[in-house]
Amino acid sequence: MESSQIEYLPKYIQTGANYFVHKNQKEQGLxxxxxxxxxxxxxxVEGVKNDDxxxxxxxxxxxxxxxxxSSNSGKSTLINALNMGSEAAYTAKRPGKTQALNxxxxxxxxxKRKQGFIVDxxxxxxxxxxxxxxxxWQKMVYKYLGYGVRLNLIIxxxxxxxxxxxxxxSMLEDLQHFRKPVQVVLTKVDKITxxxxxxxxxxxxxxxxxxxxxxxxxxxxxxxxxxxxHFFGVKELRARIGVAFEESDVRANRIPRIR
Ligand SMILES: Nc1nc2c(ncn2[C@@H]2O[C@H](COP(=O)(O)OP(=O)(O)OP(=O)(O)O)[C@@H](O)[C@H]2O)c(=O)[nH]1
Ligand SMILES: [Mg+2]
Numbered sequence: 001m002e003s004s005q006i007e008y009l010p011k012y013i014q015t016g017a018n019y020f021v022h023k024n025q026k027e028q029g030l031x032x033x034x035x036x037x038x039x040x041x042x043x044x045v046e047g048v049k050n051d052d053x054x055x056x057x058x059x060x061x062x063x064x065x066x067x068x069x070s071s072n073s074g075k076s077t078l079i080n081a082l083n084m085g086s087e088a089a090y091t092a093k094r095p096g097k098t099q100a101l102n103x104x105x106x107x108x109x110x111x112k113r114k115q116g117f118i119v120d121x122x123x124x125x126x127x128x129x130x131x132x133x134x135x136x137w138q139k140m141v142y143k144y145l146g147y148g149v150r151l152n153l154i155i156x157x158x159x160x161x162x163x164x165x166x167x168x169x170s171m172l173e174d175l176q177h178f179r180k181p182v183q184v185v186l187t188k189v190d191k192i193t194x195x196x197x198x199x200x201x202x203x204x205x206x207x208x209x210x211x212x213x214x215x216x217x218x219x220x221x222x223x224x225x226x227x228x229x230h231f232f233g234v235k236e237l238r239a240r241i242g243v244a245f246e247e248s249d250v251r252a253n254r255i256p257r258i259r
Contacts (some may be wrong), residue, residue, distance in 0.1 A: 034204050045117070048101040051143065056150075059105070061161065063245045064117040064150045068141070069157030070167055071095035071123030074187035074228055078122050079104060081228035082238050095126040099137070101144055106245070116245030117150075125167040143177045153244035154182045155237075160225070161191035164206045182219045183240065184210055191226040199225075 056062075062196055067075045072095035079089040089104065090097055099122050108114035121144075122137040129137075138144060145151065157172060160163050186206060192199050206223055213219040224240075226233035 010111050011237065013138075021133040045105045046104045048103065048144070053147075055103070057170075059115060059117070062105075062115050062117055062150060063247065064119055064148070065154045065155060065241045065244050066101075066102075066119040066121060066144070066148075066151060067155045067157060068121055068171065068188070069123055069185075070125035070159060071129075072160040073123060073157040074226075075123060075157050075226040076120050078120055078155075078185070078187060078226060078234075078237075081156070081226075081231055081234045082118065082241070089120050098122050101140060106241070108242075115246070116241070117164075118241065119144075124171060125165070137145050142174070145175075148178065148180065150247060151180055152247045153241065154178075154180050154219055154242075155180050157187045158184060158206060159190045160186040160202055163202050164209050169209060172219065173211065176213065176218055178215055179218060181244075182213070183224060184219065185224045185226055185233075185237065187228065189225045189228050189232065 031138065045059075055094065067079060069075050076089035076091040076098055080087060080091065083104070089102065090119075098120050101122075102120040103117045106116045106118055106121065110166075121141050123133070124138065124141075128135070145154075156168070156171065156175070158168055172182070186203060189199065192202055203223055210221075212220050214221045224233060224237060226237060228234065
């Protein structure tokens with residue numbers, strides 16, 4: 001992303017469009033609960049396969065934030081960016097890289113007893129994945145969401161370069177059953193070519209599509225824009241995750257039928 005593009009982003013906030021960028025939280029009147037750099041990802045803890053959550057015992061009361069989104073939408077790269085660009089999570093040019101639920105332990109840098117998990121997940125909508133594998137991934141993710149007693153926030157990554165697709169809407173449809181707060185993140189905004197006008201168009205379009213779910217009360221109306229390559233929007237997202245780690249339980253509702 002060109003620096004000029006980053007500079008003009010906050011101006012959108014004043015346009016009255018139905019979204020904003022968390023460019024400067026104080027300017028937006030948002031209360032910062034933590035200083036933004038107080039949470040760091042300390043280590044990769046587990047990859048969960050076959051519903052093996054035995055490691056939970058070692059981290060009692062640890063809250064979680066899961067990153068969902070279509071394959072190749074930049075979930076793992078975003079997790080690395082949250083961790084100051086380290087290579088904690090595996091990323092790839094080709095879709096289908098992440099094949100398990102991977103738990104990254106984040107720790108408060110001042111009070112080490114404060115911990116939380118950022119959970120990476122396999123993406124949906126990878127057309128070349130065999131159907132049985134896709135079903136397995138979906139089942140794993142939905143089981144996790146249904147079980148999610150520790151889950152306080154779902155980050156739903158939409159590839160800004162491609163825009164919101166039918167499978168993202170299907171995911172939102174399904175997510176309403178889990179009764180967890182969802183934060184939509186438009187990733188890879190540096191790849192949105194066509195300047196300011198195109199960025200406004202993609203964001204407004206995404207905003208329009210999510211209104212139905214905003215009205216249902218589980219999706220945050222604000223769309224968060226990120227560019228992991230330039231760390232744009234990353235520290236603000238880290239702050240939001242820190243807040244989620246401190247929230248008390250948000251209870252899951254029921255597991256939707258696996259199609
Ligand atoms: N230009 C640009 N590329 C990005 C950004 N974020 C991710 N990418 C690229 O997008 C590709 C996919 O990134 P991943 O993070 O592996 O995507 P994922 O959503 O984890 O994919 P799966 O694990 O397959 O579901 C990689 O080539 C990344 O370098 C970004 O903000 N800007
Ligand atoms: Mg991945």
